[in-house]
Amino acid sequence: MDLLKNRVGSTTSYTSLANDLQVSVHTVKYCSVCTHQGAPMVDYYQYHHTTYHEKTFHIDPSSFLEPLIRHLKPGDKLLDVGCGSGRDILWLKGHGFNVTGFERSKGLAALARKHTGCEIIEGDFQTYDFSKQKFDAILLSGSLVHIPHAHLESVFGHILDGVGNGGKVLVSLKEGDGSSVGEDGRAFFYWQDTELRNLFAKHIFRVLEFHKGTSKVNKSDIWLSYVLA
Ligand SMILES: C[S@@+](CC[C@H](N)C(=O)[O-])C[C@H]1O[C@@H](n2cnc3c(N)ncnc32)[C@H](O)[C@@H]1O
Numbered sequence: 001m002d003l004l005k006n007r008v009g010s011t012t013s014y015t016s017l018a019n020d021l022q023v024s025v026h027t028v029k030y031c032s033v034c035t036h037q038g039a040p041m042v043d044y045y046q047y048h049h050t051t052y053h054e055k056t057f058h059i060d061p062s063s064f065l066e067p068l069i070r071h072l073k074p075g076d077k078l079l080d081v082g083c084g085s086g087r088d089i090l091w092l093k094g095h096g097f098n099v100t101g102f103e104r105s106k107g108l109a110a111l112a113r114k115h116t117g118c119e120i121i122e123g124d125f126q127t128y129d130f131s132k133q134k135f136d137a138i139l140l141s142g143s144l145v146h147i148p149h150a151h152l153e154s155v156f157g158h159i160l161d162g163v164g165n166g167g168k169v170l171v172s173l174k175e176g177d178g179s180s181v182g183e184d185g186r187a188f189f190y191w192q193d194t195e196l197r198n199l200f201a202k203h204i205f206r207v208l209e210f211h212k213g214t215s216k217v218n219k220s221d222i223w224l225s226y227v228l229a
């Protein structure tokens with residue numbers, strides 16, 4: 001947060017998002033991860049889609065996708081919500097699944113289309129009507145890490161409208177307490193295993209698979225990963 005504060009150039013507040021992220025977001029004069037200036041740091045993933053793609057696309061997702069596909073059958077319809085540049089879609093497509101992506105960043109959506117050849121819906125998962133189509137599984141791989149604690153339950157419940165009868169959900173979040181804001185302006189919200197299990201139970205989901213592991217990008221981050229039914 002200090003780094004973010006040091007870089008702000010005006011007091012123009014992006015109130016609704018700031019409220020949502022529980023941080024103060026101002027017009028950023030100097031971006032800390034590239035050379036763009038004067039643009040609001042409200043969506044890291046839009047401004048830095050190439051950087052994010054280069055940092056994450058090469059990661060082998062087998063260890064977190066295999067526990068999900070153990071509970072699916074070839075041809076099943078999957079929706080990867082917050083799909084980034086398509087790494088997981090590509091892997092799942094290669095394993096015989098029929099995958100659609102969902103992404104808010106236009107830049108990442110375009111990269112995901114280019115790399116996977118799959119349909120990528122552009123939208124905001126907080127407002128999109130997921131009840132229009134039912135999927136055999138929905139992936140939320142790191143996609144909810146920026147959702148403040150007070151909103152996670154409703155956002156999660158909203159996205160579940162897209163899960164068909166007997167459908168599965170893959171969800172991963174970072175372990176810890178409280179929240180942090182990184183040098184690049186992204187706010188992260190941390191969770192304990194028991195809090196998440198309580199939340200899943202409220203939505204009548206049981207845990208089929210659980211894995212706790214170190215991030216492949218940042219060794220100090222611990223990911224809690226669940227397959228739910
Ligand atoms: C931490 S990244 C995870 C990306 C990918 N699932 C992965 O594992 O690399 C979060 C992703 O969710 C997307 N995202 C965040 N908020 C979103 C929203 N409200 N609607 C749609 N996508 C969103 C971001 O653009 C980004 O691609």
